[in-house]
Amino acid sequence: MTGALSHIRVLDLTRVLAGPWSGQILGDLGADIIKVERPGVGDDTRGWGPPYLKDKDGNERSDAAYFGCTNRNKQSVTIDITKPEGQALIRELVAKSDILVENYKVGGLKKYGLDYDSLKAIKPDLIYCSITGFGQTGPDATKAGYDFMIQGMGGLMSVTGQPEGSPGGEPMKVGVALADVMTGLYSTIGILAALAYRDQTGEGQHIDMALLDVQVATLANQATNYLVSGKAPTHMGNAHPNLVPYQTFPTSDAHFILAIGNDSQFAKFCAIAGLDDLPGDIRFDTNRHRVENRDVLAAKITAVTADKPLDYWMEKLGKAGVPCGPINSIDRVFEEPQIKHRGMAIEVPAKDGSMQPGVANPIKLSKTPPSYKSAPPELGEHTLSVLANLLGKDESELEALSSGKII
Structure with a gap:
């Protein structure tokens, strides 16, 4: 079936988790995702193993399972954006895209002429989503922000963990990079809202997403409990501040x-x-x-x-x-009859003929359900095909870009 976003092309200049999470959601919904990576290096998480993905013969690939969790349904194109020729390629791709998602430090792309103001001159209706630790403005805007530190600074760790004074009573992070994942979700919501606005007005816009903002926003009842009472919640182990029991x-065995x-x-x-x-x-x-x-x-x-x-x-x-x-371990999660019924464990085809494992998109759409066309790509797997088919580069141009280490 045709995906709900099959008419949309996304230029994904993100790495690690928050940005790629958003790109994968859009790809699951049918968008054409072009992931731009550094030649010879790629997304940082390609090396964040073990474990590593395996080929059809069961041999380890160079890409970590971490990379695999958030990069399916994407084409990998390697471009060196630090060089003028690479920047020119990005501008050409922008002209043929609807959305650009990036998670460079504030001002990091401006020096290459790839910031929103520069690119909207090429593509006035461009939707440009910037994801950073602290946002584009404010006293901390230029600081790097990682999920762990955001969980701490944003209050989540202060309400997670066993009560103070008990064994293991120090503040504790959540076992998943939740600030990153939630930022990916909110970024996707913002992108879809901007698409709806563009459909009505023909205008693009800049979306400024910050991990810290998202973490504070998702403190939910813990935040309003404080704002109403003036008393800061604490970590209570597995107890709830507002409900008992x-x-x-x-039990006798668990x-x-x-x-x-x-x-x-x-x-x-x-x-x-x-x-x-x-x-x-x-x-x-x-x-x-x-x-x-x-x-x-x-x-x-x-x-x-x-x-x-x-x-x-x-x-x-x-x-x-x-x-x-x-309280299931993750192996038992995937043995739950309900999880099996809902099809939450999937396999996605890779270039070498192998089937790569993954977790399904939980969105159940009756007309345009998510689809899983391709496994997380090898580094630069689609560089030549994208530049040739989308940008019309001929063999001699591709050879020149390759010999010049632009791609």
């Missing part, structure tokens, strides 16, 4: 998650757990009271759940509609 509890969201669910849980007196107890009859008496309630629940195995609780609570779940 909403945390992990032990831990599980109990996620009670209302009084009715609490009553159902208590009936199954043999704690029938608790819903009528003034200390626990409402969520507000349960939050005030969380430690006492958690101890009562723990004493009961620890007596029976995980499967018992999953079966009993699941049948009653009480929100609960196991």
Whole structure:
């Protein structure tokens, strides 16, 4: 089927995670993604292994699995943008593109004449998305920003980890580069909004995305809890600041998650757990009271759940509609019947005939679903074809660019 964005071409001048994540989403939705990389080096994450992707014979490629998580459905073109000839190629590609996404430091592309103001003179309706750690303005604009430091500076680490004073009680980062991933998502939303505006007005625009802004925006209830109360939230382990019981509890053979969201669910849980007196107890009859008496309630629940195995609780609570779940390792995630049913593990064809593993795009569109045309490309795999077919470069021109180390 034709993808929703099959009429769109994206020039992807990004590397690592946030920018490539956005490009991959657009590619899954049908856009033509041309990923521009440094000749001989490429995206930093190509070397961020082990593990490494494998060819059809099971031999390791030079590209890391990390690179593979965010670069499918793209063409790799190697161009040295530090040279005038390389800059000229980028300008030619811009003239034939709808969107440019970049994550260079503030001002990094201006010295090459590849900043938004320079390129909109070539392509007035260009949508130009800049992704940086701190944005295009402000006292920290010129600083480099990586996910780990943004999780810390943006407050996420202050609400993640075991309570202070307990084992492992120091602030903790999330196990996925969440600030990067969320910035990729917000960047995609911004790009789609700019496309909608362009459809109405014919005008392009510049999108200024900052990891720090995104991290602060996605503090969600933790941020509003502070803004309303004036009290900064702290790290509470697996407990929730606003809901009780909403945390992990032990069973006789594992831990599980109990996620009670209302009084009715609490009553159902208590009936199954043999704690029938608790819903009528003034200390626990409402969520507000349960939050005030969380430690006492958690101890009562723990004493009961620890007596029976995980499967018992999953079966009993699941049948009653009480929100609960196991704590899966990632190998068990992909064995979950629901994950299998939803087709979240995919394989994508590569140039050498191998099938590269990946995780499906979670967007389920009824008319134009995501598609997976090609595996993450080898470095420079499409340089000659893109320059010849899109820009009309002949053999002699390509040879000159190659011998001059422009491509």
